[in-house]
Amino acid sequence: MFWYILAGLCAGVCGGMGMGGGTLLIPILTLALGVEQHMAQAMNLLVFIPTAVIALIIHAKNKLLDYKVFFVIIVPAIATAVLTALLVGQIQGKTLRLIFAIFLILVGIFELYKAIKAVIGKKIKKPILKSKSALYPSKNLDSKKYALKQSK
Amino acid sequence: MQQILNTKKVIILIISGIFVGAINGFFGGGGGMIVVPILLLLGLNNQHAQATAILIMLPISIASAIVYYTFGFIELYSVLYTGIGSVAGGVVGALLLKKLSNKALKFVFAIVVMAVGIRMLF
Numbered sequence: 075m076f077w078y079i080l081a082g083l084c085a086g087v088c089g090g091m092g093m094g095g096g097t098l099l100i101p102i103l104t105l106a107l108g109v110e111q112h113m114a115q116a117m118n119l120l121v122f123i124p125t126a127v128i129a130l131i132i133h134a135k136n137k138l139l140d141y142k143v144f145f146v147i148i149v150p151a152i153a154t155a156v157l158t159a160l161l162v163g164q165i166q167g168k169t170l171r172l173i174f175a176i177f178l179i180l181v182g183i184f185e186l187y188k189a190i191k192a193v194i195g196k197k198i199k200k201p202i203l204k205s206k207s208a209l210y211p212s213k214n215l216d217s218k219k220y221a222l223k224q225s226k
Numbered sequence: 227m228q229q230i231l232n233t234k235k236v237i238i239l240i241i242s243g244i245f246v247g248a249i250n251g252f253f254g255g256g257g258g259m260i261v262v263p264i265l266l267l268l269g270l271n272n273q274h275a276q277a278t279a280i281l282i283m284l285p286i287s288i289a290s291a292i293v294y295y296t297f298g299f300i301e302l303y304s305v306l307y308t309g310i311g312s313v314a315g316g317v318v319g320a321l322l323l324k325k326l327s328n329k330a331l332k333f334v335f336a337i338v339v340m341a342v343g344i345r346m347l348f
Contacts, residue, residue, distance in 0.1 A: 121305065
């Protein structure tokens with residue numbers, strides 16, 4: 075029991091600082107506590123839920139949620155999430171662990187790249203799509219204002 | 227600030243949704259790390275991107291968790307204890323964030339993640 079709380083605590087601290095708590099919780103559970111890979115992944119999914127609900131209540135009050143984006147992205151996302159979860163049920167724990175390890179290494183490389191870019195002080199990606207909004211000036215006053223804010 | 231969605235953005239969102247859902251369902255996490263950069267790319271600012279990413283990850287996680295549950299991959303008590311630790315840790319982390327410079331931390335995080343990945347290969 076103590077070790078599970080400690081594992082959650084470690085991952086939670088990282089998550090609270092915005093550094094992917096989930097990607098750390100799974101390896102902590104499998105490497106340190108010997109939890110089976112499928113179990114660890116399921117635990118990560120469930121543990122995320124209460125944390126997310128608390129965070130969302132705060133973000134909703136601060137009006138930081140973009141519901142339009144949410145409604146468009148969520149339908150295909152749920153569909154593939156269910157499909158791949160079904161697929162995972164068919165894969166052996168060892169294989170899944172190997173694929174997860176490769177995923178972690180890729181995430182690490184990507185995060186390192188971002189960290190280096192941040193130190194150098196260059197923007198990694200500019201919002202490439204805002205130029206399109208200039209075509210519909212009457213509808214897109216909002217995004218124009220936003221584009222202006224961004225460029226300042 | 228709500229985004230105005232044109233066709234191009236909608237297509238990008240749908241493709242991203244397919245990708246993010248697949249990653250999160252398969253690995254039981256990590257979707258947020260992909261959603262945030264995509265939302266930034268679409269022109270959301272940092273705070274909106276972070277917050278909206280959580281909103282997106284919540285139903286995805288619930289949906290995949292239900293599937294994991296049907297396979298019997300869930301042990302109630304270990305989830306409960308880990309959850310208690312994680313929520314408490316989340317608060318501590320959020321408080322620490324104000325006090326620590328996180329540029330160095332991000333380096334450490336990236337290297338730790340890579341090292342853990344390599345360790346898990348063997």
